[in-house]
Amino acid sequence: MARVVVLGAGISGHTAALHLRRKLDKVHQVVVVSPNSKWNWIPSNIWVGVGKMTTAQVSFPLAPIYRRTGIEFHQALGVAIHPEGDNDHARPYVEITYTDPTRSGQTDSLDYDYLINATGPKLNFAATPGLGPDGNTVSVCTPGHAVAAAADLAQVIERLKQGQRQTLVIGVGHGTCTCEGAAFEYTFNVEHELRQAGVRDLADVVYLTNEEALGDFGVGGMTFSHKGVQTTSKTWTESLFRERGVRAILQAHVERIEPGVIHYEQLDGTHGALPFDFAMLLPPFRGADLSAFDASGSDITSEMFAPSGFMKVDADYTTKPYAKWRAEDWPSTYRTPGYPNVFGIGIAFAPPHQISQPHTSPNGTLIAPAPPRTGMPSGVMGRTVAQTITDLVQGRSNAHPHTASMAAMGAACVASAGTGIRRGTAAAMTMYPVVPDYEKYPGTGRSATDTTGEIGLAAHWIKAVLHHLFIYKAKARPGWFLIPE
Amino acid sequence: MDDADASIAQAPVPTPKAVRARTNLVVQAWRFTAINLRMLKMVRKDHH
Numbered sequence: 001m002a003r004v005v006v007l008g009a010g011i012s013g014h015t016a017a018l019h020l021r022r023k024l025d026k027v028h029q030v031v032v033v034s035p036n037s038k039w040n041w042i043p044s045n046i047w048v049g050v051g052k053m054t055t056a057q058v059s060f061p062l063a064p065i066y067r068r069t070g071i072e073f074h075q076a077l078g079v080a081i082h083p084e085g086d087n088d089h090a091r092p093y094v095e096i097t098y099t100d101p102t103r104s105g106q107t108d109s110l111d112y113d114y115l116i117n118a119t120g121p122k123l124n125f126a127a128t129p130g131l132g133p134d135g136n137t138v139s140v141c142t143p144g145h146a147v148a149a150a151a152d153l154a155q156v157i158e159r160l161k162q163g164q165r166q167t168l169v170i171g172v173g174h175g176t177c178t179c180e181g182a183a184f185e186y187t188f189n190v191e192h193e194l195r196q197a198g199v200r201d202l203a204d205v206v207y208l209t210n211e212e213a214l215g216d217f218g219v220g221g222m223t224f225s226h227k228g229v230q231t232t233s234k235t236w237t238e239s240l241f242r243e244r245g246v247r248a249i250l251q252a253h254v255e256r257i258e259p260g261v262i263h264y265e266q267l268d269g270t271h272g273a274l275p276f277d278f279a280m281l282l283p284p285f286r287g288a289d290l291s292a293f294d295a296s297g298s299d300i301t302s303e304m305f306a307p308s309g310f311m312k313v314d315a316d317y318t319t320k321p322y323a324k325w326r327a328e329d330w331p332s333t334y335r336t337p338g339y340p341n342v343f344g345i346g347i348a349f350a351p352p353h354q355i356s357q358p359h360t361s362p363n364g365t366l367i368a369p370a371p372p373r374t375g376m377p378s379g380v381m382g383r384t385v386a387q388t389i390t391d392l393v394q395g396r397s398n399a400h401p402h403t404a405s406m407a408a409m410g411a412a413c414v415a416s417a418g419t420g421i422r423r424g425t426a427a428a429m430t431m432y433p434v435v436p437d438y439e440k441y442p443g444t445g446r447s448a449t450d451t452t453g454e455i456g457l458a459a460h461w462i463k464a465v466l467h468h469l470f471i472y473k474a475k476a477r478p479g480w481f482l483i484p485e
Numbered sequence: 486m487d488d489a490d491a492s493i494a495q496a497p498v499p500t501p502k503a504v505r506a507r508t509n510l511v512v513q514a515w516r517f518t519a520i521n522l523r524m525l526k527m528v529r530k531d532h533h
Contacts, residue, residue, distance in 0.1 A: 214489070238496035243504075248489040410527040425507060428520045430527050450530075452523060456507040458516035462524075484528040 002028045002393045005094060005112040007078040007290075009034035009062055011042075011375065012346025013118030015382030015485060018476055021071050023390040031072040031110060035099040037061055039474050040143055043375065044467050046186045048146035049280070050153060050193045052419050055143035058467075060475065069476050075100035076108070078119060078288065081304065083339040084295035085111075092341070114389045117311050117344045118382065121285035124174075128283070130257030131173040137257055137279040140186055149280055153190060156278045160199035166277040168194075169262060171208030173281035175253030178370035180209055181217050183282055184237075185416045190280075191244050192418025192425075200245075206274065207241070207248045208262065208281070210367050212356065214238050214248055218369035220356045222431050223444040224453040233429075236453055240417070240427070249274070251359070253367050254281060269362035285370065287311065287348060304336060311344030312337060315352040322357050327407035327437035329353065334385055335401065341392075343385045346378040355435055376411045377434060379485030380404045407435035410450060414463040417455070424460030429453045 002024070006017045009032050021030045040059040047053040066073040076096040083092045091111040098106045123141050125132030133139055138149035156166050170187040172180060187207050194200045207214075215221050215233030222233040241248055251267035262274040262281075287309025292300045305311055315331040329352040336342040344350070351371045358368030384404035391402075410432035417425045430452050436445020444451070473483040499507075506512045 214493070235496060238493045239498060241493045242496045243498055248493060250489045410530050412524040412527050422510075423508065428524075430523055432527060432530060450527065454516065454520060456513055456516055457510075458513040458520055461513070461517050462520060 002113040003031065003111065004029070004114045004116070004389055004393075005031045005033065005110050006116045006118060007033050007094065008118035008120055008288075008346070008348065009036065009039060010118060010120045010346060010378070012348075012378040012382040013116065013120075014039055014062075014474060015379045016116050016118060016345065016386045017071055018069065018480070019383050019386035020389060021069050022481055023386065024393055026070060028393055029072060030070075031074065031112075032062070032066060033074045033076050033078050033094070033096050033110065034062065035075065035077040037063065037075050037100075039065075041467060041471055041474070042141075043182075043463075045140045045143060045146045046182065046189050046416060047419055048143055049140040049149040049186055050189045050419070051150040055147060059143050060471070065474075065476055074098070074108070074110070078117075078290055079107075080291040080293060081115065081117075081342070082293050083115075083304075083336075083342055086293070086295055086297055113341060114392070115342045116385055116389075117290070117342070117348045118346045119288035119290065119348045121347045122288055122309065123283045124286045125283045128173045128254050128256060131254065131281060131283060135257060136259050137173065137281045139282065140182070140280060141282065152278055153193070156203075157194065157197050157199060159277070160194070160202045161197070163202065165202050165204070167204045167206065167275060169206045169208050169274060169276040169279040169281070171206075171249075171252075171281055172210055172284075173254045173257070174284040175210045175365060175367040176370055177210055177282055177284045178218050178372050179282050179374070180211055180369060181372065181413060181415055183207070183209065183280075184217070186280055187246060188240070188244065188417035189419065191246060192420075196423075205246045206276075207246055208252055208254070208264065208274065209248070209250055210252055210369050212251055212267075212359065214241060214250065216356050216369060218354075218356055218372045219431065219434060220436060220445075222429070222446065222451050222453065223448070224451060225448050230448065233453060240455065244417075251367055253361070253365050257281070265361060265363065265365055267359050267361050267367050285347060287350070303338070306350035308350060310350035311348055313344045313349045315350065317350070317352055325353055327405075327433070327435055327439070330405050330407045330435050332403035332405035332408070333388065333401040334381060334404075343389075345381040345385055347373055349373070349381075371406075371435075373406065375413065376485060377404075377406055377409055380409060383485055405435075407433050407437050409434055414459050414466065416460060416463050419460065421461075421464075422457070424464075425455060425457060426459035426463050427453060427455045428459035428462060
């Protein structure tokens with residue numbers, strides 16, 4: 001009998017758990033540990049943030065799904081990994097602290113044969129003074145945050161209707177943030193709502209980002225082929241900003257946020273102050289606060305985790321300049337060095353470096369979008385690691401581990417620019433691969449035929465369909481496994 | 486106006502015909518099919 005413990009029940013962890021449960025005999029145990037009681041389709045939080053969806057439409061309780069599928073669920077926080085066991089435990093184990101209200105604060109240990117760390121990000125609002133719902137800005141990172149953002153937005157629209165001019169700032173709250181795509185989506189959904197409310201002319205909408213150029217999205221930008229013409233995501237995105245009258249501040253590191261004023265530094269070292277009436281700024285991410293200990297009880301956290309808190313896997317973490325970065329630096333099996341039965345997937349794995357070129361201001365401030373590894377790549381990693389573990393459990397120990405490098409993986413991304421079955425729009429983008437491979441694809445690093453971008457109502461329909469499809473899949477409804485990640 | 490806004494001001498804008506096509510139901514029904522096929526191709530690459 002084998003026991004697989006999955007820390008985290010987001011897109012990657014939940015996908016891995018469901019595939020493992022489907023593929024492994026019932027004699028084997030699949031255990032999920034998540035501090036959250038609910039699963040959340042995060043891409044739709046932006047619609048909660050403009051009041052077009054409720055939290056119930058983007059999330060659902062995990063426990064009933066796991067009960068039905070035969071997955072053991074602990075609503076708890078993973079605290080420490082002991083990959084060698086210790087004097088009191090012959091087998092590897094993880095320490096957990098329950099967040100389940102019925103036993104909140106209680107601790108326990110779960111031994112494992114295989115461990116998947118899919119703990120996702122810690123929302124590091126503390127990195128920027130005044131950032132976040134406990135500070136002076138709103139967020140759409142969780143359904144609860146998004147509800148609060150929608151309430152603030154409604155007040156702004158009310159003031160606009162009374163004839164008061166308002167400045168709305170949307171973007172990222174630190175120079176090392178990721179998820180610029182989500183900030184882009186929220187910007188244009190808010191702009192769409194302002195137009196629908198008939199108050200657009202009194203509103204200044206500003207996109208504040210750490211990206212070097214519009215359309216960078218943390219992946220170094222893209223070169224699209226469309227109707228026989230190659231264009232860049234920069235030109236394509238700037239066109240949308242011009243069409244919709246949205247201003248942009250680029251290459252910015254937000255230093256602090258006071259009530260009504262954002263203070264930021266730009267790459268040229270200059271400092272700016274941006275007054276606002278409404279600000280949604282995404283936080284930078286850190287890894288979950290997991291510790292690790294060897295058999296003697298010595299702390300090996302720095303061996304298993306990068307300083308950012310993300311788990312080291314089979315990547316090349318050698319420090320090297322941007323010009324030396326290679327596609328093969330990126331991990332493919334997501335196994336942890338030294339512990340082949342431990343995997344790190346989704347946002348939880350430590351990327352070897354950024355994808356976009358990092359920059360430092362004359363003042364020494366790092367302004368470098370972190371690489372996105374959410375959505376489709378996260379799900380693919382979850383399924384891939386589940387396949388590897390299934391092979392190992394079923395005795396195919398000589399089988400090669402399954403691989404899913406982001407340098408050999410494509411992504412389809414649909415960025416909403418406003419909701420509505422007749423009036424909605426979205427940008428549908430595909431890129432292959434996610435991490436550019438300049439040896440395989442000289443010039444742009446990506447396939448010219450598989451990297452595309454298109455704006456229109458059809459893309460909005462696709463995003464709406466994907467919302468329902470992925471929630472159906474996550475609920476493990478009949479045939480869920482036929483829906484690709 | 487800083488560099489970003491100056492660059493935005495120079496960006497190409499879609500023609501009225503292109504804007505209408507973005508919400509034209511017939512055109513978008515076709516694009517819905519085409520984009521889905523393109524995404525399925527991407528999925529097949531990832532699920533090899």
